[in-house]
Amino acid sequence: MTGHFPPPPARGCSDTPVLKERGQHEVFCGLTGIIWLHRKMQDAFFLVVGSRTCAHLLQSAAGVMIFAEPRFATAILEETDLAGMADAQEELDRVVTQLLERRPDIRQLFLVGSCPSEVIKLDLGRAAERMSAQFAPRVRVLNYSGSGIETTFTQGEDACLAAMVPVLPDTDSRELLLVGALPDVVEQQALDLLEAMGIGPVRVLPAQSVEDDYGIGPNTVFALTQPFLSDTHAALTRRGARHIAAPFPFGEEGTTAWLSAVAAEFDVPQDLFESVTAAPRARARKAVSQASEGLRDRSVFFFPDSQLEIPLARFLTRECGMAAVEVGVPFLHRAIMSPDLDLLAEGPTLAEGQDVDKQLARCRAARPDLTVCGLGLANPLEAEGMATKWAIELVFTPVHFYEQAGDLAGLFSRPLRRRGLLKLEAAE
Numbered sequence: 001m002t003g004h005f006p007p008p009p010a011r012g013c014s015d016t017p018v019l020k021e022r023g024q025h026e027v028f029c030g031l032t033g034i035i036w037l038h039r040k041m042q043d044a045f046f047l048v049v050g051s052r053t054c055a056h057l058l059q060s061a062a063g064v065m066i067f068a069e070p071r072f073a074t075a076i077l078e079e080t081d082l083a084g085m086a087d088a089q090e091e092l093d094r095v096v097t098q099l100l101e102r103r104p105d106i107r108q109l110f111l112v113g114s115c116p117s118e119v120i121k122l123d124l125g126r127a128a129e130r131m132s133a134q135f136a137p138r139v140r141v142l143n144y145s146g147s148g149i150e151t152t153f154t155q156g157e158d159a160c161l162a163a164m165v166p167v168l169p170d171t172d173s174r175e176l177l178l179v180g181a182l183p184d185v186v187e188q189q190a191l192d193l194l195e196a197m198g199i200g201p202v203r204v205l206p207a208q209s210v211e212d213d214y215g216i217g218p219n220t221v222f223a224l225t226q227p228f229l230s231d232t233h234a235a236l237t238r239r240g241a242r243h244i245a246a247p248f249p250f251g252e253e254g255t256t257a258w259l260s261a262v263a264a265e266f267d268v269p270q271d272l273f274e275s276v277t278a279a280p281r282a283r284a285r286k287a288v289s290q291a292s293e294g295l296r297d298r299s300v301f302f303f304p305d306s307q308l309e310i311p312l313a314r315f316l317t318r319e320c321g322m323a324a325v326e327v328g329v330p331f332l333h334r335a336i337m338s339p340d341l342d343l344l345a346e347g348p349t350l351a352e353g354q355d356v357d358k359q360l361a362r363c364r365a366a367r368p369d370l371t372v373c374g375l376g377l378a379n380p381l382e383a384e385g386m387a388t389k390w391a392i393e394l395v396f397t398p399v400h401f402y403e404q405a406g407d408l409a410g411l412f413s414r415p416l417r418r419r420g421l422l423k424l425e426a427a428e
């Protein structure tokens, strides 16, 4: 693999002591994942069993509903349910029966748990089993939790995908599984690159439809495209599938390293690998160098939020010339993160979990040029004159693989440019 980025550091962050924090969290809950998952899974419906707060969160995160028949909704638990005065299971049966009678297009129904459903210990697993038996084979009913207690917003996707793994059939076929919900156009770019190298058959989790179901077994190898899929990783491993460990496909280097690990697994000749990747690599390199102009020698501080922090710190330090001050992650899963940690040069504080007040104090003391954090922290920090980037945008924007590498760098350089302009205006 020909490199156009610095050689791997003599000491990466794999052995860096981790600052473990347990305190107040400032993150969105896992229901947020429904916003991108329902677009990806064309015959699925997400029924949140929750409160009016959950319904409001979904509506505001989804923005204006433009389709006549949305593919998510909230079954509201009323006070009588919460007080145990009504049989919530019976009520749920009634709501689901009505929904499935009205919507024959639904082939896969997810009952999504929330804080209120967990508080009253509503057994959605039992409900999903009962409904699966009732509505099979037309509809498959699964459940997972999107509750905000002790979770972060990307865990909703992880919980959803992990819930799908056990119901996939068995197979002995040697197949590659790409795991993670990517925008269709980005997913297609990855599939095209793999196909050009002769790698296949390739399956995707989540698939667009239950009709695209495939098997999992001891000859399945899987590559994660999102770093927050630790429960899905465990569920696939339990089914006998093997993980291809690699840095995540962010930027030119991450994408090349990710593809290279998959290519090695499938014995792709080096000259074929080079010929397939040469042109998109050159495009990515050019786009990153243009978009990252304002990032060189600037410092960045990550609050724990999306679980994308470590691969993004690797991208920003190695491809965009930034210096990382602190890289906070909600959870550190070493089997998944090691390849990125090896490439991230030692120096930044590595923190797991959150104690928001302590972390804010460290951030204010460091005065980084750019702070990557959740919406709740961004406004106060901006008011104090600090440039911020909302972590949630990184999940809603296409940022993976070669063709998006320049856009990824641009997401970080824009807030710095905006702040520079504001300063100029203020000076005039």
Ligand code: SF4
Pocket (backbone or CB within 6 Å): 029, 030, 031, 050, 051, 053, 054, 055, 057, 113, 114, 115, 116, 146, 147, 148, 149
């Ligand atoms: S699941 Fe919990 S954190 Fe999320 S919107 Fe509902 S009540 Fe709020």
